[in-house]
Amino acid sequence: MKRALLLLLLAGGLLPACHNSSRQKDQPDTASAVIPLASTPYYYTQLKGLVGNRHITMQLLKTAPNLFRGYYSYDSAGQPISIWGSQDGEQVKIYEDNGSHEEERFFGGSLGDDGTFKGVWHGDSTSWHFELHTDLRKAQxxxxYYDADSVKLLPSFPASPLGIASNSIIWPDSSADSSLTVFIRKAITGDVHISDPRQYVKRAIDSFVTSYRIAAKDADSSDIADGESASWNWTTESDMKVVYNTWPLLVIEKYAYDFTGGAHGNSGAFYQTLDLAKHKVITPEEFFKPGYKDKLSPLLDKAFRKKFHIDEDESLDQNLLVKTIVPNNNFIVTDKGVAFSYVPYEIGPYALGQVTLFIPLTELKGILK
Structure with a gap:
């Protein structure tokens, strides 16, 4: 049931060298757009600026009350780095999601209704001032949209366990071309007929609440009275993030976590790279030449060793469930490289978490179509 619920939450149904004038007409004019970052309840924006003397681009989303998520990258490298954070008063802390447990890195500062994020970046035993400004040029x-709900397992029992569900989605802005809007909606929902974001964001929540109420019929009230009820505190969380957004590419992440009893919950993130000019989802088969998997596996192995500091003479299956990493379809494309992402248990143990491996375009010569 856990995996079925996770798949339900995650379900939603080539790098162009140039674009002609007809494609450019589909690109919205967002050069002057500014999101009031301090007062808007939920939003997506793209920020650009300097950390010290290094240029970065940040995809920042406020996806729930007091919760920020997104990605950022150093423009020279282009590798997406997952971020999350929260707000305490006027102070915002945005942390780098560092799965390798290295030194904590974070942006600490304030958000402004003029579309700015200013403060100090901390990490690598140093700190740098940063100043980021809204920059939605070439961005979609x-x-x-966000919603949440909770339900008691036993409504008449004061200390009843709870089922808690939350969901956050992205949605095409009203300024988008109508055909482009339909394409993005279908990529998000998997259904071309879904047009109401508020109904869609509630759908997964309502499904969870219904499942929890059905499961409640099997609950043993005596165990709950004795305090043996932790496994009935079910939780499901799902959200969407922007990984990369420069016309014509838009990369989105669909993430879901659910706990329905047992030793731990299940989680996973699924990525889609959208070619907005061609109205299509980019797949590895369209991006690489035939036989690419055999050539990419050594590069993925190399990326894993670098990310997790594994020596060349150490076999990968001492750390993973596989001897070599094979490309999958959980695929990210940016202007600087590609990434493949693996959910827990796909190539490694649960404790390793989701593993995303980035390969620069400079290492892909001879493989690209």
């Missing part, structure tokens, strides 16, 4: 504008 998007909106964020």
């Amino acid at each position: 504008p998007l909106q964020v």
Whole structure:
């Protein structure tokens, strides 16, 4: 049931060298767009600026009350780095999601209604001032919708366990071309007929609440009275993030976590790279030449060793469930490289978490179509 629920939450149904004038007409004019970052309840924006003397681009989303998520990258490298954070008063802390447990890195500062994020970046035993400004030129504008609900297992029992569900989605902005809007909606929902974001954001929540109420019929009230009820505190969380957004590419992440009893919950993130000019989802088969998997596996192995500091003479299956990493379809494309992402248990143990491996375009010569 856990995996079925996770798949339900995650379900939603080539790098162009140039674009002609007809494609450019589909690109919205967002050069002057500014999101009031301090007062808007939920939003997506793209920020650009300097950390010290290094240029970065940040995809920042406020996806729930007091919760920020997204990605950023150093423009020279282009590798997406997952971020999350929260707000305490006027102070915002945005942390790098560092799965390798290295030194904590974070942006600490304040958000402004003029579309700015200013403060100090901390990490690598040093700190740098940063100043980021809204920059949606060449970016697809998007909106964020959020909802949540909870239900008691036993409504008449004061200390009843709870089922808690939350969901956050992105949605094409009203300024988008109508055919482009339909394409993005279908990529998000998997269904071309879904047009109401508020109904869609509630659908997964309502499904969870219904499942929890059905399961409640099997609950043993005596165990709950004795305090043996932790496994009935079910939780499901799902959200969407922007990984990369420069016309014509838009990369989105669909993430889901659910706990329905047992030793731990299940989680996973699924990625889609959208070619907005061609109205299509980019797949590895379209991006690489035939036989690419055999040539990419050594590069993925190399990326894993670098990310997790594994020596060349150490077999990968001492750390993973596989001897070599094979490309999958959980695929990210940016202007600087590609990434393949693996959910827990796909190539490694649960404790390793989701593993995303980035390969620069400079290492892919001879493989690209």
